[in-house]
Amino acid sequence: AVCSWRTRTHHTLHCGVYKAPQLRQLALVAGQMRTILILLGLVAYAAADGLSAMIRARADANELRMQGLQARLDTIDKKVGGLDNGVDTADLASRVDELTGTGCSDKEYQCGGNSPQCVNNLLVCDGSKDCRNGHDEMNCKDLDDLEGSSWGGRIHWDACGTLDNRITFVITGTDRPDYFQSRVWLKITFIMEEEVDGEILHLSTNTDGFWNYGARRLVVYPGGPKRIGFTCDMNADGKACTGEVMREGTLTHCGNLMLFRQ
Ligand SMILES: [Ca+2]
The missing domain is CATH 2.40.128.620 (Lipocalin)
Structure with a gap:
């Protein structure tokens, strides 16, 4: 409807006749643009996908490490269990952490608990919870x-x-x-x-x-x-x-x- 209009002499002009070359060119450019955009989108998607795969892999590795740590801790707990020698589990947990590393860089704090998370040291005891479990604000006395x-x-x-x-x-x-x-x-x-x-x-x-x-x-x-x-x-x-x-x-x-x- 946009392309069909009448002149004063009542000849019907159809966009197919007069507008066509210009429109075809426009359509061509638009098509190329769309192709480029789709390609860019695909590249971005692939990059994001690669990144999320990397993060997933790292999270999986952390999860495995944490499971390993937990297993070791359980073993220690069992050994210590019946002895009642005053060694508490939290102390042992941090010692196991000291021995095996925490999975965080030396400028980071390991939040502990079941879901591994590292936060920057500067966020520990700064007054707001940064660990999902709030552990960074728990021992600030x-x-x-x-x-x-x-x-x-x-x-x-x-x-x-x-x-x-x-x-x-x-x-x-x-x-x-x-x-x-x-x-x-x-x-x-x-x-x-x-x-x-x-x-x-x-x-x-x-x-x-x-x-x-x-x-x-x-x-x-x-x-x-x-x-x-x-x-x-x-x-x-x-x-x-x-x-x-x-x-x-x-x-x-x-x-x-x-x-x-x-
Ligand atoms: Ca904090």
Whole structure:
């Protein structure tokens, strides 16, 4: 109806006659465009399909790993079951996780539970639930626990020192800003026991650091005459941590340390 119209001389003009060449060209272009669009769509679909296949494969692998972990945990549970030796399952679960890895990168937190999920460390204890099971907001009481706590242990030097040094430190202050709740900023005083000319000296240093909820890691900024700083990863029961000692500036690996809560 659009193409049929009458001129003033009453000749019927049909679009088939006058409009045809132009329309055929348009139709041709439109057809080509449609083909291109369909091809693009197919490529996008194939890419998306490949991606979702990759994600599926990864999820399947995670699922298998989690099943493996669960099976190991069940075995441990059975062994421990009748003994009633005070070892709790959550502790064992995190130890199994420590031994086998969590399936998440070292900047991520494993949510635990039956459906594996990794969230960035920075989202742990930040005040909103990011894990589907809400696990990232469940153990956020460390702040109260850290303030005033004192720790002691030894540094075993691989470089930067010779004989093992005894080290103790006290967390003298904490600050957890509302805008960055996944970190607790710490004021720390640490005392290094050092032998100088056959005499044992206690060198006290004030420095800063922070507690990383997601990684359950203590980071102490460099201080003292040796300008060393260290990290210490908390074990499951929160009573000991192990870490690495580094030198300021170059962050050269100096040695390892193990600390116990005193
Ligand atoms: Ca969170």
